[in-house]
Amino acid sequence: MPLGERSGDDKNDSRYCGVETDFNDDMPHLLSFNLHGGFDFVVAPLMDPTYRPSLLENGSNGAGVLPFAGSDLVLSPAQWSGHVVGKISSWIDLDSEDEMVRKDSEIALKQEISWASHLSLQACILPTPKGSSCANYARCVNQILQNLTSMQLWLRIPLEKSDDDSGNENPDHKIDSWDLWNSFRLLCEHHSQLSVALDVLCSLPSANSLGRWFGESVRAAMISTNSFLTNARGYPCLSKRHQKLIVGFFNHSIQMVICGEQVHSLCPGNPDSRANNTDNHNEGVHLHPLRSYLDYVAYLYQRMDPLPEQERFEFGYRDYLQSPLQPLMDNLEAQTYETFEKDTVKYIQYQRAISKALLERVPDEEATTNTTVLMVVGAGRGPLVRAALQAAEETGRKLRVYAVEKNPNAIVTLHSLVKLECWEEVVTIVACDMRCWNAPEKADILVSELLGSFGDNELSPECLDGAQRFLKPDGISIPSSYTSFIQPITASKLYNDVKSHKDLLHFETAYVVKLHRVARLAPSQPVFTFAHPEYSTKRNDRYKKLHFEIPCDTGSAMIHGFAGYFDAILYKDVHLGIEPSTATPNMFSWFPIFFPLRTPVCVQPGVPxxxxxxxxxxxxxVWYEWCVSSPVSSPVHNTNGRSYWVGL
Amino acid sequence: MPLGERSGDDKNDSRYCGVETDFNDDMPHLLSFNLHGGFDFVVAPLMDPTYRPSLLENGSNGAGVLPFAGSDLVLSPAQWSGHVVGKISSWIDLDSEDEMVRKDSEIALKQEISWASHLSLQACILPTPKGSSCANYARCVNQILQNLTSMQLWLRIPLEKSDDDSGNENPDHKIDSWDLWNSFRLLCEHHSQLSVALDVLCSLPSANSLGRWFGESVRAAMISTNSFLTNARGYPCLSKRHQKLIVGFFNHSIQMVICGEQVHSLCPGNPDSRANNTDNHNEGVHLHPLRSYLDYVAYLYQRMDPLPEQERFEFGYRDYLQSPLQPLMDNLEAQTYETFEKDTVKYIQYQRAISKALLERVPDEEATTNTTVLMVVGAGRGPLVRAALQAAEETGRKLRVYAVEKNPNAIVTLHSLVKLECWEEVVTIVACDMRCWNAPEKADILVSELLGSFGDNELSPECLDGAQRFLKPDGISIPSSYTSFIQPITASKLYNDVKSHKDLLHFETAYVVKLHRVARLAPSQPVFTFAHPEYSTKRNDRYKKLHFEIPCDTGSAMIHGFAGYFDAILYKDVHLGIEPSTATPNMFSWFPIFFPLRTPVCVQPGVPxxxxxxxxxxxxxVWYEWCVSSPVSSPVHNTNGRSYWVGL
Structure with a gap:
């Protein structure tokens, strides 16, 4: 039973809640008890926790039957795969100093995973590495992963791990459990079937430290009953910070699992408190002891704000890598124009900028006599022509418009638009590449929208350099400038998607992508700025060196690449952009860009x-090259534009 | 003219000495002056050092002729390529804060390299990066490298670089110039045409720090005249440490270049000292001002000890990667037997061990009555049979020998050997795999030589486990145990050779290789030990975690992989092995083994x-897996033996 429905929720992505159980060889009972208790699945041990391979060999039980929790026939295949997540024996310790424990652990781990595969379980949860070292454990899991068909392995990692195993003298010393995960997954080479099950306990690390997990492949959050507080009515509830974290998990489609004993006495079974439990929708029925925790988690889910319309629209694009457009080399298709033209916010900003420019350029007393020459370069199917004409109407200024467009298919649409709207007197359509057009007169205002996700990446600078020939010396370009931005991100999902192509080309390509499962590790910084018109002999190549400081309370962090954005100044204070801190609200024409790193770079706290x-x-x-030079030097990516470029 | 002949030297690898010159547009004169002065080549600027592209554009000389040192026709193609190394303008600074300097630098660098390629020069020397940052320089060089046919680029790196460019407050602060090189070559992705020209100045860093360079691609040593001392007779000479370094360069086929002004007044041109210059073989002729430095370098070369015979024998194998033998799956060829049998040192050790065992097992009084049963398992073409019989003769003990061999081709040779040597009474030939032979009696002594470069890597443990069935309970195995060792090394040549295959398989293979151009960064440590006979139920899989500490005065170091060795205890104090600190002298049957890393790991000082x-x-x-877990975690290499294994 999913956690409930939210208005405007992403329908295909319901959230479920499971429960961790002890070993029980009566699986049918275990499952029905917990499903009836309202949980969607159980996280259940598959093997008797007292089993040790070495004991079996010596005092063998003769039959050679491993002590699994029932045969495969006790549940239907659909029950096994739909409602059981295997919990690998927690005594397993592959990095023990004791060789016997290591050998037993390796044998048992392989037996349990093999059994789980036989049952077609969707996932198994691997126990947390015991010490601060996990190489032998990772080696063994990596061997297993190579032969695993579809099952997922979720490594259980506590959000905070105290160093109690290693006898550290300082009892407050905490191991950053993210380091443990990072080491484990590097040893397993970012294997796509290896994910995390996060253990949520009562204390939480800093928000920056927590934030890292949203760039990782976290599949489940194991919420201990100990991490719950008690509300005024005696019910379990969570601290504000815990609530925020859980909502973050919901937003990232992470499954919940309730773990531990019932610690709130109000729950059914306690007759004193039961009478007060008026919310109980199963009154009188013998309730699951952890039901009140489940109810609280469901309550958190149901009270979440609905997804904004734009997010719903973009939902299907989350973390999906797209190659950037090549609008100069290729002609856009009708569908692409259609999508972009729906972005009313963008055209409202253009209209505001044009209005402002018209008012400043033409005083009120000349409004009826002075005709402003406005050229839309890259007019497409006409949205900027419309914005310009609306600005003229709004300001009462006279306009002569040239709509310059190189795409012959868009020209067809432009002609019928002009006819339909009776703009023939005002608008001249020019079917020509702006870089070679011989304009009949010079323009007061040059309007263009040639921006890519990274500002200049669709070659706006080169196009406008060609077009500014027909701008008057005091003429205005809208936009008047634009700046690109980048920030380092953890993005293991994107990294794995790039890696799956198994070639250099994909690691040296920038992608347009709706970033979702990422951790933004430091504020974005400006990279390249282009201003128009530009009459110096300055070329359009650029070089920028950026120092990022990741907040120290983040801990170590993994950089899989860089998120890129732009901000454009259309005219004076009218801007437009997607840089997160200043992004224009409700605009959907641009997703961010993503520059991957061939080898992810791990940054320690305090290191730039x-x-x-x-x-x-x-x-x-035109192409980009990029590299990292601290903490370690990466190769220079995309040398000579060998993998990714934009054609002129 | 090479630096002279050494007795026993590697003939195909003469050493040459060049000289660095100023810009001179009379190249024919410049070359003939220096060749007549005894130098083999000049390191000469190709372009007028006052040239700046930006100055040319503004106050152009009209003709568009770049100010190169003469046209290509002033020297013959053979002269250009045989005797001129291009020296790229030293003013070039691609990481300047000044954008104009950066742009000028990039244009000039590309023009000069293009000109040098046009002249078919073998190499150009790139100036030292100016500050501590070199990313833009490396980006530009990396672009150039992608299109360079065969020319080498030697980046000039001082052995010690003071931090004077960056305005550091502490004047004694030294930048470790190796870090600069490391960063540059990582940005250029270990490009095989990018090498180092080391600047040798008067002060030298620690021996450990210097040692790192012997694992790098160093092509030239630029020895400044300032680094020379003056001997009692007024001649230039070098300090002991400098001498040792230069000899190290000679051993690594690194070319010498004399740089700087004449600073020793004794040289020709100074009439006071000239009369004393009785060594001078060009008396009366107008000598080159740097001739005495050249003579000293030639003297150092000529007085080097000749290469030992074994080194001469192995010269052609230096740094040449070979796949390890699979003697169990494949039968060895006659040529391989031939080579191994020549290793007399090895058989002498075996004979000593067998003699010792015979004497201890059979007291003098039983010498004539007690016949020891000795089995050679893996007898090959008989060298161990011979060693056993010689040991018996030497000790006066009686022997019955079984020679067990699975290779039917070697059996042919064994039969004729036994006949030729009249051993029929004593030696029984058994054509069988030792793992399945049914022995007619039990052995007192089991002799085998199944060791690979890494000890157990040719499956000696598995073979002897099979053979110990026919050893008496108190019987002896020779060898009685063996241990493998590894140590971290810098080996850029090997790394590049592995990388050139462009696949995972070669990065996950261990190679047999005569290590030469490597830096050994820490003492080797034991890995796996196998003892025979072994009656416990212990399996032959092993796991070892090793902590290496690289001496702090090394500075940062790059680990391209691990050198592996073995040491075997044949019997009691008789051992045999190739671990450097205890290696058996003059034995050539085994080269070390090399375990590469897919991504080289850089270790900072003090980090384990x-x-x-x-x-x-x-x-x-049977296979190995390996990984690094500190300072960063590498992938586990060769998971499930997917790339490299030894067949049973």
Whole structure:
């Protein structure tokens, strides 16, 4: 039973809640008890926890039957795979100093995973590594992963791990459990079937430290009953910080699992408190002892704000890598124009900028005599022409518009639009590449929308350099400037998607992507700025070196690449952009861009991350190169634009 | 003219000495002056050092002719490529804060390299990066490297670099120039055409710090005249440490280049000292001002000890990667037997061990009555049979020998050997795999030589486990135990050779290789030990975690992989092995083994290097897995033996 429905929720992505159980060889009973108790699945041990392979060999039970929790036939295949997550024996310790324990652990781990595969379970939870070292455990899991068809392995990692196993003298010394996970997954080479089950306990690390997990492959949150507080009515509830974390998990489609003993006496079974439990929708029925925890988690889910319309629209694009458009080399298709033209916020900003420019350029007393020449370069199917005409109407200024467009297919639409709207007197359509058009007169205002997710990445600078020939010396370009931004991110999902192509090309390509399962590790910083018109002889290649400082309370962090954005100043204070801290609300024309790193870079607390970005211009193409030079030097990516470029 | 001949030197590898010159547009004169002065080549600027692209554009000389040192026709193609190394303008600074300097630098660098390629020069020397940052320089060089046919680029790196460019407050602060090189070559992805020209100045860093360079691709040593001392007779000479370094360079085929002004007044041109210069073989002729430095370097070369015979024998194998033998799956060829049988040192050790065992097992009074049963398992073409019989003769003990060999081709040779030597009474030949032979009696002594470079890597443990069935309970195995060892090394040449295959398989293979151009960064440590006979139920899989501490005065170091060795105890104090600190002298049967890392790991001073090695046994094969877990976690290499294994 899912956690409930939210208005406007993503329908295909219901959230479920499971429960961790002890070993029980009566699986049918275990399952029905917990499903009737309202849980969707059980996290159940598959093997008797007293089993040790070495004991069996010596005092064998003769039959050679491993002490699993029932045969595969006690549940239907659908029950096994739909409602049971295997819990691998928690005594397993592959990095023990004791060789016998290591050998027993390896044998048992392989037996249990093999059994879980036989049952077609969707996932098994692996116990937390015992000490601070996990290489032998990771080696064994990595061997297993190579032959695993579809089952997921979720490594259980506590959000905070105290160093009690290693006899550290300082009892407050905490191991950063993220380091343990990072080491484990590096040893397993970011295997896509290896994920995390996070143990949520009563104390939580800093928000920055927690934030890292949203860039990792976290599949389950194991919420201990001990982490719950008690509300005024005696019911379990969570601290504000815990609530926020749980909501974050919901937003990232992470399953919940309730763990531990019932610690709130109000729950059914306690006759004193039961009379007060008026919310109980199963009154009189013998309730599951952990039901009140489940109810609270469901309550948190149901009271979440509905997804904003834009997020719903973009839901299907989350973390899906797209190659950037090449609008200069390729002609856009009708569907693409259609999508972009729906972005009313963008055209409202353009209209505001044009209005402002018209008012400043033409005083009120000249409004009826002075005709402003406005050229839309890259007019597409006409949305900017409409914005310009609306600005003229709004301000009472006279306009002569040239709509310059190189795509012959868009020209067809433009012609019928002009006819339909009776704009023939005002608008001249020019079917020409702006870089070679011979304009009949010079323009007061040059309006363009040639921006990519990273600002200049669709070659707006090169196009406008070509177009500014027909701008008057005091003419205005809208936009007047634009700046790109980047920030380092953890994005294991994107990294794995890039890696799955198994070639260099995909690691040296920038992608347009609706970032969701990422951790943003430091504020974004400006990279390249282009201003228009630009009359100096300055070329359009650029170089920028950026120092990022990741907040120290984050702990170590993994950089899988960089999120890129832009902000454009259309005219004076009218801007438009997707840089997170200043993003124009409710605009959907641009997703961020993602520059991957061929080898993820791990940054320790206090160590600067230094990133270099180049914009390189050749005779037929423009491309970016990028690298990291601190804490370690990466290769320079995309040398000579060998993998990814934008054609001129 | 090479630096001279050494007795027993590697003939195909003469050493040459060049000289660094100023810019001179009379190249024919410059070259003939220096060649007549005794130098083999010049390191000469190719372009007028006052040239700046930005100055040319503004106050152009009209003709568009770049100010190169003469046209390509002033020297013959052979002269250009045989005697000129291009020296790229030293003003170039691609990481300047000044954008104009950066742009000028990039244009000039590309023009000069393009010109050098046009001249078919073998190499150009790139100036030392100016500050501590070099990313833009490396980006530009990396772009150039992608299109360079065969020319080498040697980045000039001082052995010690003071931090004078960056305005550091502490004037004694030294940048470790190796870090600069390491960063540069990582940015250029270990490109095989990018090497180092080391600047040798008067002060030298620690021996450990210097040692790192012998694992790098160093092509030239630029010895400043300032680094020379003056001997009692007024001649230039070098300190003991400098001498040792230069000899190290000679041993690594690194070219010498004399740089700087004449600073020793004794040289020709100073009439006071000239009369004393009786060594001078060009008396009366106008000598090159740097001739005395050249003579000293040639003297150092000529007085080097000749290469030992074994080194000469192994010269052609230096740094040449070989796949390890699979003697169990494949039968060895005659040529391989031939080579191994020549290793007399090895058989002398075996004979000593057998003699010792015979004397201890059979008291003098039983010498004529007690016949010892000795089995050679893996007898090959008989060298151990011979060693056993010689030991029997030497000790006066009686022997019955079984020679067990699975290779039917070697059996042919064994039969004719036994006939030729009239051993029929004593030696029984058994054509059988030792793992399945039914022995007619039990052995007192089991002799085998199944060791690989890494001890157990040719499956000696598995073979002897099979053979110990026919050893008496108190019987002796020779060898009685063996241990493998590893140590971390810098080995950029080997890394590049592995990388050139462009696949995972080669990065997960261990190679047999005569290590030469490597830096050994820490003493080797024992890994796996096997003792025979072994009657416990212990399996032959093993796991070892090793902590290496690289001496702090080394500075940062790059680990390209691990050198592996073995040491075997044949019997009591008679051992045999290739572990460097205890290696058996003059034995050539085994080169070390090399375990590569897919991504080289850089270790900062004081940070431990933690390495894990596994020996894994399956039903049909045995393999190693390995990884690093500190300072960063590498992937586990060769999971499930997917790339490299030894067949059972």
């Amino acid at each position: 991350l230094i990133v270099h970005l180049w914009r390189c211009c050749g005779s037929t193409k | 290097l933690i390495v894990h090695l596994w020996r894994c046994c399956g039903s049909t094969k």
